[in-house]
Amino acid sequence: MTKEFQQHITSNFPFLKNKKCLLTISGGIDSVVLAYLCKTANIDFALAHCNFNLRGEESDGDESFVRNLAKQLEVKLFVENFNTKAFAKDQQLSIQLAARKLRYEWFFDLAEKNNIEYICTAHHLNDSFETYLINTSRGTGIQGLTGIPEVNGKIIRPLLPFTRAQILQYAQKKQIKWREDSSNASDKYLRNKIRHHITPVLEEENENLLQNFYKTQQYLKDTANLLEDYTTLLFSKLVKEINGDYYLNVTNLKNTPNTKAVIYQLLHPFGFTAWEDVNNLLEAQSGKQVFSNTHRLIRDREVLILSKLNIQENQVIKIEEGQTHIKWDNKQILVKNVNTLEDFSQNIAYLSAQKISYPLTLRKWQAGDRFQPFGMKGKKKISDFLKDEKLSAIEKENTWVLLSNEEIAWVVGHRSDHRFKIEPNTTTIIKLTLTYEK
Structure with missing residues (x-):
């Protein structure tokens, strides 16, 4: 397996030769074998171990084992202890989901703080097959049928082509020690039921089950890539971004x-x-x-x-005198003092500095809001104005107003208020420009 692993790294993960990795290790056979294989492949890696404090002395024994392993392999080790039960209760999560959230947040934080490029996990072909069966039983699209991805952002899984049997054989041949997690023997979780009762039966009928599944996975991934390319083409033809x-x-x-x-x-x-x-x-x-x-x-x-979805529906922004950039959501207003009217568009408003009072207020328009559209004598409801502008429902909801002393000075991106217009005696003109981030 040593030779096959090194060939796999050379063919599919050549970037690992020059990058630093964080190898997540529980002390179980899969992650321990991965650590030994990475050592033989001269990959620069550190170990990261989570003690979830869920199995008492057994959890502490796993931590002690991993500490000794790190010394033996002469690699750096990071260890973190979690109060998983308390976190699960506080976040209203299952123990499994709580542990997953804790470990991955910690892994990414470690990687960022230590300039580590990739996070290696020890998922193998059996894990991917179990994921495929779970996704199939729950209903899934083609992505769910492709199993566990080998690369997912910073996370890589170099053991995916190898079976649990191959990993066990390698460990026994190299006389590698590992820790057994007692929870793996339980049928409490669906994945364990599949591992103990379904996969063995299928392998009895077809000894090449997992190898054939791996080939099928590659075909499905090619199909998924083709579908993704077609979807990108359709998106460009059917969808318009505004x-x-x-x-x-x-x-x-x-x-x-x-x-x-x-x-x-x-x-x-x-x-x-x-x-x-x-x-x-x-x-x-x-x-x-x-x-x-x-x-x-x-x-x-x-x-x-x-x-x-806008999670800050009642957001209010105060603009102080002297501010030149106001950013929120995907929008930005640039504030500039000018002497003359330079250019014109719906996204530009010119206000008389003599007629406004700071701080200005920026918020979404509300039912009952009124203003005097530039060029008109009387006031008009914002709702009627937006209707006359033939805005879509989303555009109406995302319309903001700029206020001075509780009076609307600008329906942002649409029309300024006549009461704040530039007069012949205006000495300072405030130019407001709305832009959107792409």
């Missing part, structure tokens, strides 16, 4: 073959799961909407508008 929101023309969607599959491919990265409700938007009235945890999809006339 100020950070995405607009999907309903007619174009309906005229695209395999509409439901296309909608899934376009929208599943945004966390949607209620696909029947999403598809029903194609026939819904304006105003109908569907939410994910992070985004909202709303039917607005002949388009579907995808926007990120």
Whole structure:
């Protein structure tokens, strides 16, 4: 296995030869074998061990074992102790999810503080097969069928082509010691049930089960890559981005073959799961909407508008005299004192410095807000003004106003207020420019 591992690294992870890695180690056979293999491959790595304090003396024994292993391999070791039960209770998470959240947050923090490029985990082919079965049983798209990815950002998994049997054989041949986690023998968790009762039965029927699964995985990954390329092409044709929101023309969607599959491919990265409700938007009235945890999809006339949920709906920003840059969400206002009117657009407002009072207030418009649109004699409701401007539902919701002494001086990005206009005797002109981050 030593030769196969080194060939695998050379072919698929050549960058590891010149980078520093953080190898996550529990003390179990998989991570211990990975540590020995990385040592023989001359990979520069440090070890990171989490003591979750869930198994009493057994957890402390794992930590002691890993400390001795680090000395034996002559590598740096990081150890962190967690009060996992208390964290799980506080965050209302299962013990498994709490431990996962704790360890990965710590791993990424360690990597950042120590200039470590990659985090290596010891997942192997059996783990990937178990993940495939779990995802299949719960319902999944093609990505869920490809098992555990070998590379996921900073996380790499160099043992994925190797089976648990190969790892055990290597450990026995090299007389490597490891720790047994007593919880692995329990059938409390679904993964253990699959490991103990399903995979062995399937392997009895087909001794090449995992090798064939690995080949199938490669085919599925190629198909997933092809689908991703096609989705990127469709996105460019069907989706228009305006100020950070995405607009999907309903007619174009309906005229695209395999509409439901296309909608899934376009929208599943945004966390949607209620696909029947999403598809029903194609026939819904304006105003109908569907939410994910992070985004909202709303039917607005002949388009579907995808926007990120605003968690600071009542955000209020104060602008002090002398401020030149005000940034929020994906927007920015540049403030500049000028002597003449330079250029004109909806995203630019000119106000008389003599008519405003600091601090100015920036907030979203509210029901009942009124202002005097530039060039008009009387006041008008903001809601009526935005309706006349024929803004979409999302554009209306994302409209902000700038106030001076509780009076609206500018409907940001649309119209300034006549009461703050430039007069012949104006000595200082304030120019406000709205820009959007891409």
